[in-house]
Amino acid sequence: MATPADRPPLPPLTPACRAAVTVALSLAVFMNVLDLSIANVAIPTIAGELGVSADNGTWLITSFAVCAAIAMPLTGWLARRFGELRTFIVCTAAFTLASLLCGLSPNMPVLIAMRALQGSVSGPMIPLSQSLLLAHYPDNRKNLALALVLMVTITAPVLGPILGGWITDNWAWEWVFYINVPIGILATFATAWLLRGRETPTARIPVDKIGIGLLAIGVGSLQILLDRGKDLDWFNSSTIVTLAVVAIVGLTFFVAWELTDEHPAVDLRLLRMRNFAVGTAALCLGYAVYFGNIVLLPLWLQTQMGYTATWAGIATAPVGVLPLLLAPFVGRYMSALDLRWWVTGSFVSFAVTSFWFSGFSTEVSFAEIAWSRLAQGLGLAFFFPPLLAIVISGLPQERVAGATGLANTLRTLAGSFATSLTTTAWDRREALHQSHLTEHVTTLDPVARGALDHLHAIGVQGDTAYAVLERALVQQAYMLATNELFWVWGWMLLALIVIVWFARPPFAAGERATAAH
DSSP: OOOGGGSOOOOOOOHHHHHHHHHHHHHHHHHHHHHHHHHHHHHHHHHHHTTOOHHHHTHHHHHHHHHHHHHGGGHHHHHHHHOHHHHHHHHHHHHHHHHHHHHHOSSHHHHHHHHHHHHHHHTTHHHHHHHHHHHTSOGGGHHHHHHHHHHHHHHHHHHHHHHHHHHHHHSOTTHHHHTHHHHHHHHHHHHHHHTTTOOOOOOOOOOOHHHHHHHHHHHHHHHHHHHHTTTTTGGGSHHHHHHHHHHHHHHHHHHHHHHHOSSOSSOGGGGGSHHHHHHHHHHHHHHHHHHHHHHHHHHHHHHHSOOOHHHHHHHHGGGGHHHHHHHHHHHHHGGGSOHHHHHHHHHHHHHHHHHHHTTOOTTOOHHHHHHHHHHHHHHHHTTHHHHHHHHHBTOOHHHHHHHHHHHHHHHHHHHHHHHHHHHHHHHHHHHHHHHHHHTTOSTTOHHHHHHHHHHHHTTOOHHHHHHHHHHHHHHHHHHHHHHHHHHHHHHHHHHHHHHHTTOOSOOOBTSOOSTTO
16 A cells, blocks of 8 residues: 655645645635525526426426435545545546546436536535645645635535526526536646645555445435425425435435444544544534525515525625634634634524524515624634534544545535524424414404404405415414524524534644544
8 A cells, every 4th residue: 555655745835825725725625516406496496497397397306316425425435445536637527538438418317317427526625625725735734625615615605695696587597507607617727736645545445335225225315315305395205214224224324334444444543533523513503503594584585585696695695704804813713722712602692593584574664684694604604614523633634634525524414404493494384383373364353354454445455455464474473483593593502502612622733643542
């Protein structure tokens, strides 16, 4: 097996070259993260133009998410087997090609297949970008490297719906995918040129076919269950029940196999390390709450408040402003303060803005929504970089790719859980509030009577008046459900602070250390 000692040491990258590498890797990450949210906005248009139902169109999301969830935890094995740089370049080039083929797809089955290919090669890209950056930054600048690449991960989902809506409205849906091509070509060739000769050591590790197969079955079934559960009425559907059984059995055997196999495809032994386990738990749960936010808010704005997709995106976009501005500051000064305090500040900030939003009404203005999202960005700025630094603290560089791959896999699944649970809870709480509010819509209730009188006074009569009143009632019911979810999220975020303080210093990234166990 090749080791670093087998090769002559290479001179460190110059600051200018490091900056160029950061830009190249960040472009690939931006393209990757942007693609999911930008395509989501275009699904109704794509389904209509390709002559399929909207339900069939959602497989564009599911196929990508399932394949990405399966491929991401294999990052460590792929990096050890083929090298981090080679794997990243091949994945980025393949993602670019798949994007081109998506735009050229003549029908929905071909497009779904190309989306699956995109997902398969997208999985390792984000973990490897983080690992490659850490490997080429000096120890005192590693936190800055993490902050810069994670800044892109934060801002891309915010820009995706706005850009996707604008492209779909003004050009054609194919350009949602074509936009990746020039970015991908630039990122691929720039990374290959800037890091030439700096491949990581490789080893001819046996292919863990059983582990990979169990992973595909377990994670694939779980991701499909989460994506399709709400549409199929969850466990009232035999399909969902079957997927749940397959997922549980597959993942149980997968964990047992990986913990006993000599060359596992996924290094689950990382979970025995204290900081990795604590950091990953806080990362996943915190991200689940944040992802629930970014799923629910645009949905509420578009379905209940009359916002278009573009204006809903603009209203929520300010959440990315402060992370973008503060990323260099966080990266530079992160090591000056115990990382647990950074994360505590993040969760407190998130909680305060969640409680703030829980007090909104249907009369809330665009400005109030935008300011609340801007304030939420403060918590987001302090969230990802310190938590990822805790996750990889104490790990040797050769295990960083596997650690970030596993952590990002669990984070992605947490986002899927959050999406399903948020939309389901929102609908069910709305139904409960609507039933309670409907009990008061009688001619004997003074509030209902006053509303009807007002409608009659402005010329709205008969069934039309009751229809208007019913619409207002539904809007209020969804507002109450939205308030409740943000209230619950606020308390969850405060509770997560306790978890973070189970981590133990030192929190040096990418170094050999044992204190983090």
